[in-house]
Amino acid sequence: MEKIKIALTKGRLAEKSIQLFETMGIRFSAFYEDSRKLIIPSDCENFEVILVKALDVTTYVENGAADLGIAGKDTLLETNADVFEIVDLGFGKCRFAVAGPTHFDINQAVKLSVATKYPKVASQYFSDQGKQIETIKLNGSVELAPLVGLSDVIVDIVETGRTLDENGLEILENMHDISARLVANKASFKTKNQALKPLIEEVKEVIAVRQG
Numbered sequence: 001m002e003k004i005k006i007a008l009t010k011g012r013l014a015e016k017s018i019q020l021f022e023t024m025g026i027r028f029s030a031f032y033e034d035s036r037k038l039i040i041p042s043d044c045e046n047f048e049v050i051l052v053k054a055l056d057v058t059t060y061v062e063n064g065a066a067d068l069g070i071a072g073k074d075t076l077l078e079t080n081a082d083v084f085e086i087v088d089l090g091f092g093k094c095r096f097a098v099a100g101p102t103h104f105d106i107n108q109a110v111k112l113s114v115a116t117k118y119p120k121v122a123s124q125y126f127s128d129q130g131k132q133i134e135t136i137k138l139n140g141s142v143e144l145a146p147l148v149g150l151s152d153v154i155v156d157i158v159e160t161g162r163t164l165d166e167n168g169l170e171i172l173e174n175m176h177d178i179s180a181r182l183v184a185n186k187a188s189f190k191t192k193n194q195a196l197k198p199l200i201e202e203v204k205e206v207i208a209v210r211q212g
């Protein structure tokens with residue numbers, strides 16, 4: 001069987017992704033070793049996982065360096081990648097929100113400034129409402145921006161709401177639900193269909209069982 005390469009998001013989604021494959025009997029024992037290796041072979045040698053940053057998963061899949069990928073819907077929306085989105089995996093649940101200081105009135109700002117790790121998502125959201133904004137691209141600690149006068153509001157991921165709460169911010173508008181998605185390279189989907197189809201079907205079955 002031709003080897004199937006799977007790009008996984010390092011960090012929050014990696015272990016849950018590995019566990020999904022384990023449920024299907026595909027083990028990646030090397031994943032649990034204390035190592036800096038970025039390519040992890042499966043124990044059966046038919047699969048290979050590559051570990052990449054969240055916003056890079058779709059780049060590897062789109063360009064065929066990986067056949068499959070597991071990425072958050074947030075990154076799919078931001079990168080707008082040309083990949084097949086196959087199934088909602090039901091983990092990594094969180095949401096996009098506009099957040100800011102308590103009672104901040106978005107409509108009062110002449111030109112709203114928005115700090116975010118997701119400038120395309122933010123611009124699209126406000127342009128759909130006919131609002132022009134200034135985006136300020138940050139790479140983390142986004143909640144800090146309105147507290148120190150860098151921006152009026154933020155567009156960011158909210159999971160438990162704890163980070164907003166502990167920094168005196170609140171959700172002003174809920175935008176989009178997020179969860180992890182299985183994606184596929186469009187060419188691999190055809191050329192490796194014999195190997196990919198049963199795998200994808202099994203993922204769908206596992207997810208259906210999990211969701212009861």
Ligand SMILES: Nc1ncnc2c1ncn2[C@@H]1O[C@H](COP(=O)(O)OP(=O)(O)OP(=O)(O)O)[C@@H](O)[C@H]1O
Nearest residue numbers: 009010011012013054072073074092093094157159
């Ligand atoms: N509380 C959360 N914060 C951020 N992402 C979350 C959260 N809960 C689930 N996710 C999902 O996990 C994915 C990976 O998040 P992770 O925090 O590991 O990476 P990242 O914050 O984008 O990268 P990094 O912190 O390494 O720059 C996100 O793209 C999102 O889909």
Ligand SMILES: O=P(O)(O)OC[C@H]1O[C@H](OP(=O)(O)OP(=O)(O)O)[C@H](O)[C@@H]1O
Nearest residue numbers: 140141142156157158159160161162163
């Ligand atoms: O609602 P909560 O449960 O508090 O989770 C949301 C927080 O988690 C993420 O940050 P992350 O931990 O990835 O840190 P960084 O983006 O600041 O590096 C996200 O950007 C929020 O700041």
